[in-house]
Amino acid sequence: FFFHSSALIFLPLYFFLHKEWPKKVIWSLFVVGILLLLCRVAYLAPVLRTAGDLLGGRISLMVNLYLESDLYSGSYGLFHFGYLERVVTFILFMLNYDQLKEQSRDNIVFLNSYVIYFVIYFYFSEIRVLVERLPLLFVFSYWILYPNLYYLIKKVVNQLLFLIVFLAYSFVKIVNANSNVFAYYDNVLFGVQSYEQRYETFVNQYDELTKQE
Numbered sequence: 001f002f003f004h005s006s007a008l009i010f011l012p013l014y015f016f017l018h019k020e021w022p023k024k025v026i027w028s029l030f031v032v033g034i035l036l037l038l039c040r041v042a043y044l045a046p047v048l049r050t051a052g053d054l055l056g057g058r059i060s061l062m063v064n065l066y067l068e069s070d071l072y073s074g075s076y077g078l079f080h081f082g083y084l085e086r087v088v089t090f091i092l093f094m095l096n097y098d099q100l101k102e103q104s105r106d107n108i109v110f111l112n113s114y115v116i117y118f119v120i121y122f123y124f125s126e127i128r129v130l131v132e133r134l135p136l137l138f139v140f141s142y143w144i145l146y147p148n149l150y151y152l153i154k155k156v157v158n159q160l161l162f163l164i165v166f167l168a169y170s171f172v173k174i175v176n177a178n179s180n181v182f183a184y185y186d187n188v189l190f191g192v193q194s195y196e197q198r199y200e201t202f203v204n205q206y207d208e209l210t211k212q213e
Contacts, residue, residue: 017112033122042126090118099152114141
């Protein structure tokens with residue numbers, strides 16, 4: 001919370017994140033989320049404005065500032081390579097739900113966390129700033145569930161295939177992220193830009209992005 005106020009979302013989750021959610025509810029969230037994305041249903045901005053007005057103060061100010069900004073409130077886009085990955089990941093985790101649960105009861109926490117991660121991306125895609133920040137609070141579900149899913153695979157050939165696909169996707173993800181200046185990371189092995197260089201690059205890219213929008 002001291003790092004970012006969005007972490008307040010963890011407080012209510014304490015009471016039900018560890019409980020097993022009905023599979024019908026989970027699959028319903030999955031189907032509705034995909035339909036919302038494909039049909040481009042815009043419902044979130046009016047809800048947030050109303051909530052902001054009710055809460056008032058700093059919350060109301062932040063909501064209005066974000067929604068009125070073209071950079072932060074714009075849609076995240078209809079199709080991204082990441083969307084396909086999240087759909088595939090969702091299906092993999094849900095098809096292996098019972099096995100992961102039998103492997104460890106703690107996996108329920110991470111399965112539920114991934115459902116929330118998925119919901120944020122597919123239900124909140126109309127407002128870019130939400131899908132760029134909130135999902136990071138639940139990305140830890142990947143770190144636990146994918147290794148556990150790999151552990152469930154018994155055949156060596158299938159394990160090898162799993163690793164090849166996983167590493168290939170990771171490579172594509174890294175290359176794609178580093179092509180975007182806002183997600184670029186320096187490496188001490190190949191040199192680090194000075195503050196002045198990074199600031200100039202950011203300003204130029206920001207100006208270019210705002211012109212496009």
